[in-house]
Amino acid sequence: MGRYLERANFMCRLLRSQADALVDRPIREIHFGWRRIYTAIDRQPLGGILHLHPMDDYNLVDAYFLADELTFERSNPESLLSCFENGRENARQMRHCISDEMWTSLNTEYLRIQNLEMPDIWHSSPSTFYSRVSAAIDMFSGVATATMYRDEGWHFWRFGQFIERLQFACSLLLAQQRLQKSALDYDESDWGSLLRVFHALDVYERRYSIEIDPKLALNLLVSDRQLPESLRRTVGRAGQELASIGDGPNQQSSDAGQRLAGRLEALIRFDWEDRDDDEAFLMQVRSYSWQLHHLVSSTYFDYAAEDIPQFLSR
């Protein structure tokens, strides 16, 4: 549930950025934005490879279909609706573990968006639609914070949310780095839109300048201690949630999970400053986060009963 909704929220913000860009930004920047999304989610658009057309109209038509595929296309597991639906389905399956208010908050938004189609949002204000869905997901998190009992269900939900944030953020930053390297006419506005997706543009401007330096922007998104969605803060929160969950059935596996979370946090806190291989670093963080995800699953959920000392001692 936490993972799907986190991804849906990222998708909302990316698509809102694209919808805003369509109003007044150059075609090149819009094109960069689409490629960044598809690279981050590791997919090709349904229509094949993205092309930058010299004429505006083609790009705008493309934008409609791309936005549709990323918003409402149910066969695309990364689409906003697919992620939202999967999150809601997870919530349905574990309704006995979440509060009534959480369910109602999520389900009400689901009922609103489930039958919408691209024309319903495209001709009025797609930005408003994406903002509203994003706000609904944020509200769901707020309702959860206010109402959910702080048992292991809470900590697992939060852990999933942070792991997803970490992985998606890494993928997005990697996409940005790779596209930036290959782009002939790279522009700082590409970083501006990315900072906005991470709710970091205002902070960046206050702290550094209104001119965006890619190195500083990346540094902020990776290692800032106070930015809610920086890699450093996210990995720290994931580690805290894991520690709160406590030991699983098998002490060795639990300890291995804690060690891996600590290693990941140390990597970002202490290694980042001295590394000059950004891409390799981000891939390492992403790889560790996947390992952590699998380790937690096997420790707490998918364990074999025969592996538990308690079982053997009976």
Place this chain on the structure above:
Amino acid sequence: MDFANYQLEASIYDEMFNTDGSPRQHCRELYKTLFELTDTDLLEMQERVTRSFYQEGITFIVYGDEAATERIIPIDSVPRLVPQAEWRHIESGLDQRLRALNRFLEDVYNDAKIIADGVIPTDVVRGCPQYRIEMRGLSAPHGAWVSICGTDLIRTNDGYAVLEDNLRVPSGVSYMIETRKVIKANFRNAYRGSQVLDVEHYGRLLHQTLTELAPSGVTDPTIALLTPGVYNSAFYEHMFLAREIGAELVEGRDLLVNDGFVFMRTTTGLRRVDVIYRRVDDDFLDPIVFRPDSLLGVPGLLHAYRLGNVALVNAPGTGVADDKSVYSFVPDMIRYYLSEEPILANVDTRLCRRPEDLEYTLDNLEHLVVKQVGGSGGYGMLIGPHATKEERDEFAAEIRADPANYISQPVLALSRAPCLIDDRFEPRHVDLRPFVLRGSKTRMVPGGFCRIALKEGSLVVNSSQGGGAKDIWVLGD
């Protein structure tokens, strides 16, 4: 909104009106409320009720060829009222019936005296597919083989009668409670004014019942509700009940049996389970004993049950007592085991396994309802007067091919109650499923799941066939 076009028929009991069109004594308060509401008020209320069910996600899932569709049971906002004297009659009748059915189960899986004494034929019991030979020689705690029962009652001008006993995994209780919550919020004044008796403590009664069934020596049992899984159409109810009783909601893969005890996987390790409220059919409970291909059950579960280390509620094998052939012998069971006369009548039932009943059934097919003995959900049945000649001929051939698989009953004029259909009140046939709990004693909440045949003239109330539901208000004295 008035009842100007509301049609009454003398041959059909109406739950709200006397035959002269005046509201029944106990319905006057509600009648006045309905009468004073404008059309808009009522339609808005109906809309709120429906929306509330969707928003709360009180749904069941229908799996089609391509996609799953989430649906609600259509809820009619006009409650059905039952005066307390009538309820006491129902309550005592159901208590009597469940006591007799439990005695029957204890008997047929042990000494089988009822068969030896010729009260019920051997083949009716042992030929029933739901008779589980694996349960022979076993006893249930407090003699409660069936601890959760949903009995379908109908009402005619002659009074209440039992249509069938659901003794395996009866469903609908979540709708009873959720419907009550929504309806009382919409009829606040009428609800308070009518002194409606509460049903929302069902979870507490269920918990007390399950606790009493725990293995000997266990005073604070761990209770788990075993669901077939999230894709089961009744999953909402499983989740709802698990919450109501503070039980763990588990699937078969979450449980394992070791050394004759049942354990549940948790994130901190294995935890012993003492009582399992199972919503999985017998066939799928334990692949070692029943269907070997079952992925829903728990290998070794019946072994743990036999050792007395876990309670299964309801016990496996209870289906033999709600088979439609066995049903016709329930009044005899009451006389045999309890030495009492049945308080609630049965519907006159003919068993096609008997040559004279077969002949009668085939000769009168256009006047009868014919059902498969193991059928449910309104499937595998023929309503003679509503069927075409071709349909009756086809069904007759099926009956002749396997007579023991069919019973017949007269077509009964189920009572009707006012329902809001489109923008006016129309009468629709209804039934009533109260839920009876049995541990050391019988427990019931005053109410039940009232099903409606929404299609005009239809007698089929099953939700799987387009039926709806409404709240039942049992009134205080």
